[in-house]
Amino acid sequence: MSFNAMPYGPLGLVALESSRELGEKVDYHLKQKRLLKVDESESFLVTTDAIRFSNGEGKVRLEETARGKDIYILCDVGNYSCTYDMFGMTHFMGPDEHFQDIKRTISAIGGKARRVTVIMPMLYESRQHKRKGRESLDCALALQELERLGVKDIYTFDVHDPNVHNAIPLSTFENLYPTYEIVKSFIKQEDLVIDKTKMITISPDTGAMDRAIYYSSVMGLDIGLFYKRRDYTTVVKGKNPIVQHEYIGKDVEGMDVLIVDDMIASGESIFDIATELKKRKAKRIFAATTFALFTEGIKKFDEFYEKGLIDRVYSTNLTYLPPEAKSAEWFREVDMSEFLATVIDYINRDKSISPLIDATESIKKLVRE
Template sequence: MQQQPNNTEFFIEGNGVADMGLIATPGARELTALIDRHLVRWAKRKGMEKETFIIPSECPRFSSGDGKGLIKNTIRGDDLYIVVDVGNYSCKYTMFGHENCMSPDDHYQDLKRLIQAASGKAHRITVIMPLLYGSRQHRRAYRESLDCAYALQELQDMGVENIITFDAHDPRVSNAVPLMGMDNVMPTYQVLKTMFKSIPDFRPDPEDFMVISPDEGAMNRNMYYASVLGVNLGMFYKRRDYSRVVNGRNPIVAHEYLGESVEGRDVFIADDIISSGESMLDIGYELKKRGAKRIFCNATYAIFTGGLAEFDKAYADGIISGVYGSNLTYRTPELLSREWFHEVDVSKYIAYFVAAINHDMSVGSIIDPNAKIQALLKRYGVKE
């Protein structure tokens, strides 16, 4: 297996294909600052005097709601990395005296404005969009739009050469842009590392631990966790009522379990998004009925459009022992204050990508974290 290079090796000779520049859209300033911190530290280890790679920019709005993109420094010949969080609804703007929260559509428009502001002067443009725009509308049924596929084609037409995204709802959407670089990454190692740090007696052994997929759509991610940990895998499948449509979807009638007994075992459930969290809690209650010991939930995007009170009750009742979510999209202060929520920092992982792409190095070893996971398990005495 190809070994992942040491982080300082990314700055060999101090030069990449071009000078590196980070641009943060309004909703991604926090994440961009964390990425920049890692890059600056690595650069200084190689003798590069660099205070920041962030290029000042903004997307101001007129009182009518119209906007524009503005890049405040020269970017001619730069290798640009534009970071965007389409899920950050905490960003607001005033339109005709009314305050509006920015929607995914607004963030996507700001991304295009900043690409336009670069005016084709950059050496190369890479978009870092952890939460992929329109990704939940990934396939067509009847007369429906294909927002994600069309957005990817639009970015390609605007000159974007690479897109880095995390845990796409359906990675097959990359088929829409077969000639553009698109890396869909899973923060598996970061999740396990955070679990080992936050759970003192975390022991993922086959006798005491199981991975459970919440539905058939999440099987691949949970199968990977079970494989690298060497534990058994179970799954639920959602039995739906296809005679009715509620909020645009066929309602779930029941969660049916397939797999061996979970009695007396800790259980780990991974999914891409926790929205209301209703399905995750239903599974938690079902597993407790079957004798599960502790239940740990993971979602790359713990957006929690609702359901915090329900999770508070489940935690107080001993149903859920913890929820792990990344910092790849906006998390509300209310969520961050919860004792049961554990944040998974993925900024260093993104910094590896930025540095590797800037030097035209292979990212294969970064995408496949198996070697790092095995080293992590060995460090904590799980595997000899």
């Protein structure tokens, strides 16, 4: 056996309640990679029990030992479906409570693991990554806290600003992208002609321009940009409201459009852009995103789909997706469990994950085929 293929230690996967479903899928693929029986008798999952007291206090208990294991803690800090009873009322967990459970899990391990790696697909407080005036630096503080607790490796997806790694320069901080899986799902499920005369990639704002440039270059398409004009004199729900979307780019008449972004929150930007594109006589409109949060529900997405303003939304299962969205005609879920299992398998064997990070050639081959 090659020394590069020797495991760092016995693999243990801790899928917290927020990532239970995704964790079970990752475990399934890990068992396939390690040629284990794909049943419940063998599993890489380390069972945990998150206990909540009636006043809201909590603790995490490990149901089996983590001694000597290479532990991977998987947590979806954006899962708003997790609940517990507090003072007789149902309380929905937020990002702060999910992050606290990560720390509780590390504390329960108690330094017995050979290595602890945290996988947060949606990075905790990633929007609060830099200071503008008198405000907190939540993301940097959280990363430093994990480092102090003994976490050496942190893996996340499509982080708002990768420069937040500067907060923990001596620790591993890997920012992964689901581009290949999204493009593969998009191409396989849609009847497309991927040609710059038939299709165009659109960036919904200047912040997403790098992502859109990457999509357009690997797919051989042209790119367009919508610039958000905001009213900086007022603040609504923590942000300056958008006054108008200004378009910069080639004519989209008769063309299929792919809008790419890291996140869909309420969806207002997508709705405004889709409306503007339809005014310019665009043909079909698709949206691809890493995280679909649907913070204000899916009713308006249903309405835009019925009116023919949006054809499809592609998003990963890296964060919680409500059942009504998963079953909607306009929505397509991109499963990332096999990719995550591959990443964990590589790390556990101390193999470089560079081939997984750069999917350029794989996407180009996919487009050609």
